[in-house]
Amino acid sequence: MTDLASGPLADLIAARLATSLNPTQLHVSNDSAQHRGHLGDDGTGETHFTVTVEAPAFTGLSRVARQRLVNQALADLLETRIHALAIKARAPGDA
Template sequence: MAGSVAEEMEAKLRGEFAPTRLEIVNDSAKHSGHSGDDGSGESHFTIVIEAPAFAEMNRLARQRAVIAALGDIVGERVHAVAIQASAPTA
């Protein structure tokens, strides 16, 4: 997929979870020169995602589901991802 890693992550997460809220924040500048910084400017991200699919999942299951949906992005092209996953509240 052409475009940034963040755009690819967004497409995968929207396709998998149809989130009611999705924010992908590039935190790479905060980690410049640290371990895992590959110089691409796309090595560290925070994902805030809210989706009905998470309603019956605990915190760990939600994080595993997000990582699985991202496929080879995490670990191959992205060094670190902080995940805040939740279900919508009434």
């Protein structure tokens, strides 16, 4: 199941994670409005995100290893377009 946030960058984030992780659940939340006028706000309305993703690829991995997989999928976007990314990553069956 995929729940996509609206906006071109949010959609791109979701597409990248869907392709690289084949998630069973995916939600991308655009948190940029909460950071309007703060450092990192470039005026696009797409700079701060929360990603909640459940994927079999995370099974047996530590929290840090899971976050690294997400960061790898979004590496170029993190360098150029995403100022802040909160990651909630779990494997199927995790509490």
